[in-house]
Amino acid sequence: MTNTLTDLAHRAGIVARYTDATGKVHDTNPDTQLALLTAMGVLPSGTADADSALTRLEAAAAARPLPEWIVTEAGAPLTLHPARPGGDWSLTLEDGQVLTGQAGSDLSLPPLPLGIHDLWLEGACTTVLSAPASLPEPPMGWGVTLPLYGLRPQDQGGLGSYADLAQAVRGLGAHGADFVGINPVHAGFPDDVLAFSPYAPSSRRRFSTAHIATDEARVPDAALIDYAAVLPRHTDALRRSFAARAADPAFSAYRAAEGDDLTRFALHQALSDRFGPYWPNWPEAYQHPDSPEVAAFAAEHADAVTFHAWLQFQAETQLTGVRDAARDAGMHYGLYLDLAVGTHPFGAETWAAPDLFARGVSLGAPPDAFAADGQMWNLAPLNPVALAKAGFRPLARILRAQLRFSSLLRIDHILGFDRAFWVPEAAGVPGAYVTMPKAALLAVVRIEAARAGATIIGEDLGNIPDGLQADLAASGILGCRVIMFEQTHDPQTPAFHPAAAYARRALTSFATHDLPTWQGWRSGLDIDWRRDLGSITPEHAAQALQDRARQVSALDQRLAAGTADVSALHQFLASTASRLVAVQIEDILGLEQQPNLPGTVFDHPNWRRRLPVGPADFATDARIRETAAIMAAAGRGGTAD
Structure with a gap:
């Protein structure tokens, strides 16, 4: 049995052995093999008949x-x-x-x-x-990443909207920026005021309605965004707008063009309004999209379904406005969007196409220095067996939707195109890697990028599989380089790489939304937070702060600055060999607190921080003007003083 199970796991692409980021070797045990084979449907649920399953696979391949x-x-x-x-x-x-x-x-x-x-x-x-064999190399450029949700300061209240984003794009475009990057704007869970992470969406094919601009009166809010107060008020305003709408031929045409896919999504959202955000908690008959009860609900609540279809029309119409604003501002790329690595296991995507996803497992990461037991991300993995059977079209549709509005797209954790780490939900069963159809997935990306004339960024940070970066380069997909990681990593004598050593085909930044800001990195604020939350010991924190101080000194030497002046960082960033560079609005504005602290949910104010200035001020802000002048002086475009 064990040998047959191992043969079956190998045939299904389950990796037998892997080395984690700390250098420790892990062998995939039989319990994990059974769990993963069951999750992908290779073994029927509740059976361990590996012999019959292997015979079926071999017979199907031979036929x-x-x-x-x-x-x-x-x-x-x-x-x-x-x-x-x-x-x-x-x-x-x-x-x-x-x-x-x-x-x-x-x-x-x-x-x-x-x-x-x-x-x-x-x-x-x-x-x-x-x-196409490869995507073309993009021209040199620069842009700004910012939090869409935080575009409205405290005195304006509410949540940053697509209209605010269009205003920010116009302001940054006036300074010569080539793109504006934001976190994913996938459809979320409007009725769950706690499910606001942009990286755990309900559907990656549809768009967030939380950022639709309305005519609601804005009132000052707390310094941190209070989603429990903001979202219901915003939903009420949307419902009033829907009730007052006139017949719109454009909406009718949009709904007809989107067809059954939009209808099924809108039906899911209407069911969520009735039964709650997560479909496994619904009455059993409504957990299946093709059930008679669901069909009856759709007929009886047609207006509710139309409302959610209309919300998608509004979101896409306003995103089109952002795209057009970027074009009118002369931006080469415009919006720089982000594709989340996975989808929430209990959202619209998994309800509409349950067979497309692996059951009973979550995407995650193997053990590393910061998570001795590994990580479970609570995201549903795409099943490679089902994805291939669907001709990879579900991925193509998701990419195509994003590329309607952007010419620059980041694929989060593109390591998952090579192998995805699946963690069984069963307690005590460790995770393992599942081989993905890398060549096919990269081909789909090239098809959709070529169709849209877009540039693709693959987030290739972490425990990178051998050969993946070479395959990305061959496809013309740019990698990611993060300055704080571009060092020798010798705790006693760290040394940062020179600007000329940075990869040419890459987007380089100082950090990301998951990492400290320039000021926060220098002060060790992220280390202090983890110590105070109890995720690291005081002794570990003390050592980490000493290591950080040496890193700060080493980077200052590389920058030839010796001070905390962020302009020196931006000058270095502009001078790297990378085709694209991104500066974070938090660093431009001198902010210390980062948007997200990974590994935390409600014990830290992730995705809730407002910017101190609104988008109307971007066109005239002296700090943004200075950053643009630095980029212009380095030959990246922008506007010189």
């Missing part, structure tokens, strides 16, 4: 004349070699055109257009991913 998917270069002829000669084939192109022919020992196809196509032979479908 196929061609692989389940192949990657080919768009515009180039393709010759395949079926396992058995002869047979009629048909190829359905993405646009619906059908080509047919007869296969011999070879199956020759003409040059194929960009897209995802279906090739049929002997009753089996092969997904043909016709992608």
Whole structure:
């Protein structure tokens, strides 16, 4: 049994052994193999009959004349070699055109257009991913990352809106910025005022309605955003606007074009209004989107479904306004959006297509120096078996939605395109890596980026699989470089890399939303927080603060500054070899507190900090003007004083 189980796990792509970030080697045990095989549907739930499952997999593979998917270069002829000669084939192109022919020992196809196509032979479908070999290298540029939610200062109240973002884009564009980066704006859980993390969305295909601009009267709020007060008030304003709406042909056309996908999402949201945000807590009959009870609810509550479809129309209309504002401001990229690594296990995405996701497991990370037991992110993993069966189109649709509004897209934790760490929900069962169809996923990214004329950033930080960065470079996907990590990591004598040593095909920044600001890093505020929260001991904190002081001194030497002046940091950033650089608005404004402290939820005010100035002030702010002048002096565009 054990040998068969191991063979089955290997066949399904479960990695038998891995080395974590601390250098410790982990072997995947039988309990983990069983849990992961069950999660991906290779083993039926509640059974350990690995022999039968392995026989089925081998028989299915032997019956196929061609692989389940192949990657080919768009515009180039393709010759395949079926396992058995002869047979009629048909190829359905993405646009619906059908080509047919007869296969011999070879199956020759003409040059194929960009897209995802279906090739049929002997009753089996092969997904043909016709992608450019590589995406073009982008021009040199710079931009600003900022928290959309925090764009409204305390005296204005409420939550930052898409209209505020458009104003910020115009102001930063006037300084010569090429892009404005924000955290994910995926659809969330409007009725759950505690589920406001942008990285645990309800659906990555749809957009957040929390940032729709309304005519509601704004009142001053607390210094930190109080979602429990802000979101209900905002929802009430949206419902009033919906009730007062006139017939809109544009909305009707949008709803028709979006079709069943939008209807199913809007139906989920209406059911959430009735039964609560998380579908596993609904009455059992409503947990299945194709049940008679769900159909009856849709008919009886058509106006509620229309309301949520209308909200998506409003969100996309206002995001179009942001995109157009960036274009009018002369920005090369405009919005720099962020694709979350996963989706909430109890949201609209998993309700609408439950078979697309692995069950009973969460995305996570293996043990490291800061999490001895590893991490469970409470995000539903895409099932590679189901994703391949769907022709990878679900991922393509998610990417295409984001690229409607941006020409620069960051894929969070792109390491998961190579291997994803799945953590079983069962207590005491450790996690393990699952191999993903990397070549196919990267091809889908190239297809959608080429279609949109976009540049893609892959967040390649952490325990990086061998060969992944070379594959990203070959695809023309830029990596991420973070200055605070670009050092020798010798605790006693740290040394930071020179600007010329930075990767050319990368987006470089000092930090990220999960890391300390410039001022917070220098003071060790993040270390103090972790000590005060009890996640590290006072002794560990004292040592970490000593190490940090040495790092600060070493970076000052690299910057040739010797002071805490952020302009020296920005000058160094501008002079790196990387094609793109991003400065954080928190650093420009001299803020000490970072947006998010990883590993915390409600014991720290994540995603709640407001900026001290509003977007109306961006065009005239002297600190932003100085940053732009630094970028201009380094040849990155921008405006000189």
